[in-house]
Amino acid sequence: xxxxxxxxxxxxxxxxxxxxxxxxxxxxxxxxxxxxxxxxxxxxxxxxxxxxxxxxxxxxxxxxxxxxxxxxxxxxxxxxxxxxxxxxxxxxxxxxxxxxxxxxxxxxxxxxxxxxxxxxxxxxxxxxxxxxxxxxxxxxxxxxxxxxxxxxxxxxxxxxxxxxxxxxxxxxxxxxxxxxxxxxxxxxxxxxxxxxxxxxxxxxxxxxxxxxxxxxxxxxxxxxxxxxxx
Numbered sequence: 489x490x491x492x493x494x495x496x497x498x499x500x501x502x503x504x505x506x507x508x509x510x511x512x513x514x515x516x517x518x519x520x521x522x523x524x525x526x527x528x529x530x531x532x533x534x535x536x537x538x539x540x541x542x543x544x545x546x547x548x549x550x551x552x553x554x555x556x557x558x559x560x561x562x563x564x565x566x567x568x569x570x571x572x573x574x575x576x577x578x579x580x581x582x583x584x585x586x587x588x589x590x591x592x593x594x595x596x597x598x599x600x601x602x603x604x605x606x607x608x609x610x611x612x613x614x615x616x617x618x619x620x621x622x623x624x625x626x627x628x629x630x631x632x633x634x635x636x637x638x639x640x641x642x643x644x645x646x647x648x649x650x651x652x653x654x655x656x657x658x659x660x661x662x663x664x665x666x667x668x669x670x671x672x673x674x675x676x677x678x679x680x681x682x683x684x685x686x687x688x689x690x691x692x693x694x695x696x697x698x699x700x701x702x703x704x705x706x707x708x709x710x711x712x713x714x715x716x717x718x
Contacts, residue, residue: 498598545701608646671708
């Protein structure tokens with residue numbers, strides 16, 4: 489699997505042991521960490537290869553999986569030292585290893601471009617335009633389905649096929665992208681959250697940390713260290 493994933497530039501693949509140390513890592517992960525050899529990753533923990541704030545967050549996530557939790561299609565922003573922030577969908581599962589010791593296997597896939605050839609693309613494009621115009625306020629999937637003139641089930645099925653995201657994930661993505669831009673300004677954390685469609689500062693901080701891997705305040709303080717465009 490590791491060798492197969494070496495040939496996929498938009499996929500990060502890894503296996504970790506029960507202590508959270510890498511036992512396998514594809515070359516895409518190695519390169520995105522700014523390293524040259526697989527051996528620079530194997531045997532090390534996330535806290536050793538990622539910046540401190542991110543590594544700590546990923547370590548917490550790993551411990552949840554090692555305790556038995558399954559993470560599927562979690563929308564995340566990955567911030568690597570040598571590239572711009574990138575959106576991906578991440579999955580992690582517990583994995584039995586030799587000798588009865590548990591570990592985990594994970595895969596993150598970069599979000600690709602929308603499928604503009606799909607027959608529902610124009611309808612869905614109207615939905616994304618509506619989202620862009622109204623993400624700062626409440627957005628319900630039922631209202632989005634009406635914009636597309638589809639049922640909720642049809643909207644969710646076609647949306648995921650064309651954009652690789654659910655409508656709710658797309659809304660979250662737009663709000664977090666807006667927040668990342670606004671956090672480079674002078675508005676307070678609470679003001680940024682409200683301007684980007686979050687009901688209160690706690691909800692904003694919780695969603696931002698789950699998606700970006702660090703609290704809004706930490707992102708504001710350190711985004712220049714991760715290749716943000718200035």
